[in-house]
Amino acid sequence: MGIIGWTFFWVGITFALYIGIAIWSRVSTTAGFYVAGQGVPTVANGMAVAADWMSAASFISMAGLVAFLGSDGSVYLMGWTGGYVLLALLLAPFLRKFGKFTVPDFVGTRYYSNVARVVAAIVTLFVSFTYVAGQMRGVGVVFGRYLEPVLQPISQVVGLEVITLGVIAGMFVVATYAVLGGMKGITYTQVAQYCVLIFAYMLPAVAIAFLLAGNPIPHIAIGDVLPRLDGLSEEFLGTNYSDPFQNFSMLNVFCITVALMVGTAGLPHVIVRFYTVKKVRDARWSAFWALLFIAILYTIAPAVGMFAKYYILSSFSDLGAMGMLAEEEWVRNWAQAGLIQTEAWTDGMSAEAMLQTIDRDIIVLATPEIAGLSAILVGIVAAGGMAAALSTASGLLLVISSSVAHDIYAEIINPNAPDERRLLAGRVTIVVAVVLAGLLGIYPLGFVAEVVAFAFGLAAAAFFPVIVLGIFWKRCTKEGAIAGMIVGLTFTFSLIILMRAHVVLPFIFETPILESFLGVNAQGIGTVGMILSFATIFIVSKMTDPPPQEVQDLVEQIRYPRVITAEELAEGSQVSPGQAEAGGA
Amino acid sequence: MPKMSREEYWQKQLRRTLILLSVWFVVGLLSGVLLIEPLNTFVFGGIPFGFWMAQQGSIFVFVSLILIYAVASDRLDAEAGLAEVDDESTSGPGAGH
Numbered sequence: 001m002g003i004i005g006w007t008f009f010w011v012g013i014t015f016a017l018y019i020g021i022a023i024w025s026r027v028s029t030t031a032g033f034y035v036a037g038q039g040v041p042t043v044a045n046g047m048a049v050a051a052d053w054m055s056a057a058s059f060i061s062m063a064g065l066v067a068f069l070g071s072d073g074s075v076y077l078m079g080w081t082g083g084y085v086l087l088a089l090l091l092a093p094f095l096r097k098f099g100k101f102t103v104p105d106f107v108g109t110r111y112y113s114n115v116a117r118v119v120a121a122i123v124t125l126f127v128s129f130t131y132v133a134g135q136m137r138g139v140g141v142v143f144g145r146y147l148e149p150v151l152q153p154i155s156q157v158v159g160l161e162v163i164t165l166g167v168i169a170g171m172f173v174v175a176t177y178a179v180l181g182g183m184k185g186i187t188y189t190q191v192a193q194y195c196v197l198i199f200a201y202m203l204p205a206v207a208i209a210f211l212l213a214g215n216p217i218p219h220i221a222i223g224d225v226l227p228r229l230d231g232l233s234e235e236f237l238g239t240n241y242s243d244p245f246q247n248f249s250m251l252n253v254f255c256i257t258v259a260l261m262v263g264t265a266g267l268p269h270v271i272v273r274f275y276t277v278k279k280v281r282d283a284r285w286s287a288f289w290a291l292l293f294i295a296i297l298y299t300i301a302p303a304v305g306m307f308a309k310y311y312i313l314s315s316f317s318d319l320g321a322m323g324m325l326a327e328e329e330w331v332r333n334w335a336q337a338g339l340i341q342t343e344a345w346t347d348g349m350s351a352e353a354m355l356q357t358i359d360r361d362i363i364v365l366a367t368p369e370i371a372g373l374s375a376i377l378v379g380i381v382a383a384g385g386m387a388a389a390l391s392t393a394s395g396l397l398l399v400i401s402s403s404v405a406h407d408i409y410a411e412i413i414n415p416n417a418p419d420e421r422r423l424l425a426g427r428v429t430i431v432v433a434v435v436l437a438g439l440l441g442i443y444p445l446g447f448v449a450e451v452v453a454f455a456f457g458l459a460a461a462a463f464f465p466v467i468v469l470g471i472f473w474k475r476c477t478k479e480g481a482i483a484g485m486i487v488g489l490t491f492t493f494s495l496i497i498l499m500r501a502h503v504v505l506p507f508i509f510e511t512p513i514l515e516s517f518l519g520v521n522a523q524g525i526g527t528v529g530m531i532l533s534f535a536t537i538f539i540v541s542k543m544t545d546p547p548p549q550e551v552q553d554l555v556e557q558i559r560y561p562r563v564i565t566a567e568e569l570a571e572g573s574q575v576s577p578g579q580a581e582a583g584g585a
Numbered sequence: 586m587p588k589m590s591r592e593e594y595w596q597k598q599l600r601r602t603l604i605l606l607s608v609w610f611v612v613g614l615l616s617g618v619l620l621i622e623p624l625n626t627f628v629f630g631g632i633p634f635g636f637w638m639a640q641q642g643s644i645f646v647f648v649s650l651i652l653i654y655a656v657a658s659d660r661l662d663a664e665a666g667l668a669e670v671d672d673e674s675t676s677g678p679g680a681g682h
Binding site for chain 2: 066071073074077078081082084085086088089090093219222223224226227242243244245250253254257258261281284285287288291292295298299302472556559560561562564568
């Protein structure tokens with residue numbers, strides 16, 4: 001069997017596994033559907049969070065992105081891992097103690113307001129939809145790249161593009177296990193998907209580390225490769241690979257890192273994961289396992305980036321561009337797939353011009369071939385890419401469904417609906433969400449590439465401040481929370497639009513309306529939005545009446561791992577009435 | 586009865602959270618961003634130190650911080666007499682004592 005045969009084999013096996021898990025773990029209650037009955041073991045939950053977190057973009061594009069950004073690529077590495085520290089210390093254990101299903105549930109109850117709940121549900125929908133659109137596209141792209149020779153004839157018969165067929169296949173698989181199993185099905189499939197994707201990622205990384213440095217551990221092999229890469233980079237590109245601030249200013253590196261960290265901690269599909277474990281202690285440990293599993297990929301990715309860039313530059317140094325085209329098989333293969341524009345290659349072209357003709361995704365996609373892995377293993381990498389895209393898509397779809405079916409339908413429109421009815425609403429909305437997300441994947445809007453800036457910026461500015469202050473500051477009021485969410489949301493949203501107008505609305509604007517906000521670019525603007533949101537919540541809360549006693553008691557409950565009895569609460573407030581203030585200050 | 590008041594428990598948790606978050610800031614944002622250039626003058630095992638912190642070291646520290654938090658919180662729960670509580674969300678008020 002060749003690469004295509006083995007790819008079919010592995011993708012087929014893993015798809016069958018996911019559907020098998022879905023049938024085994026199907027659920028019959030809303031608690032099972034939304035939070036897996038709160039019975040997921042911590043290590044399994046950690047793997048599920050990791051798979052949920054690591055998308056097609058993490059798997060395919062991140063190493064390439066970091067390789068092309070050099071030192072400044074650390075904004076993604078630190079940003080997408082450091083947020084888990086905030087999540088573990090400031091949010092996860094307390095939200096688990098709160099114990100209800102969704103982020104809007106917490107916001108609505110803590111701020112004793114259905115307005116706050118609806119605002120939170122709308123933000124959740126917006127953030128999750130922008131994020132999921134990119135995932136479904138990722139499914140289609142992975143299918144298209146690996147299975148094109150087989151899908152091509154089918155696509156001619158049915159008259160659809162290869163990517164469209166890929167998206168439809170992905171929609172079918174996700175819909176099956178999400179509708180049947182809800183959160184429980186999704187969680188256990190994600191555990192399997194994590195194992196597939198991390199194995200698929202490590203395998204070529206280890207092989208290429210051994211090939212280049214004689215050491216199979218990528219983290220150690222970089223010590224051998226980086227000095228050589230710096231030398232080549234200096235010679236051909238004029239700068240060291242490891243020199244900082246070549247692509248972003250220090251201010252932007254700082255702001256982007258903070259926005260991604262805080263945004264990570266505020267993303268609803270990540271937060272909701274910590275509702276699924278059994279007790280408060282498990283939420284803390286889940287966060288640890290999750291970041292550990294994520295860190296495996298995130299510390300290998302920059303190494304893969306360095307290896308690939310070194311390999312490309314050293315090959316260029318030995319052979320020149322035309323020599324590479326003649327000698328290197330992977331160059332010809334990926335030129336055929338359209339990821340290297342070799343038509344632009346000439347004798348004596350500069351390394352910089354040559355690098356510009358190479359698609360960043362090549363860094364991960366071509367490493368198995370560069371490392372000389374056999375067809376059977378290249379097929380596993382394809383299955384890993386699919387696993388990454390599907391696991392993230394399914395987690396997001398569940399959050400979208402819970403916002404509509406739980407927060408808006410069951411809590412506001414029809415609070416008396418029986419459990420079966422709510423479960424049906426959840427299943428129906430998940431199907432609708434899959435179809436909508438699939439359509440967004442088939443007909444991508446111009447700004448899909450910008451969704452990361454949107455999703456993280458909005459999560460950082462709208463969610464993180466209200467949730468953190470809701471836990472750590474008893475005096476925080478509903479007026480403060482609503483004002484803070486609206487200020488953070490509108491500021492971040494409008495500034496991203498202003499700065500990315502030429503990408504979001506290309507038919508109206510040719511250049512951005514605003515270059516930057518005081519030197520901060522669109523990706524980092526969430527940091528400014530977050531600061532404004534914190535400030536608004538603080539000022540408005542100080543000016544309004546303190547929250548009612550039962551809300552202050554709720555905060556007291558959230559902070560303590562055990563259930564506090566009514567007598568204990570009364571006792572606490574009798575002994576020292578000022579304590580509530582002091583504890584929250 | 587619990588051996589530690591709720592207030593004391595919470596103050597201890599707050600203090601620990603603050604300390605761990607300061608480490609988070611120093612390691613991630615200070616050494617990986619603001620001070621990366623001076624730190625890059627130190628080279629260990631072929632890798633400039635600031636660059637290594639930004640792309641590898643900070644991530645290892647982040648994982649360790651959550652581990653320390655989980656272990657220390659377990660210990661504090663035990664001290665406060667909260668360790669044996671099995672499932673506080675479904676058990677009745679005051680169960681586990």
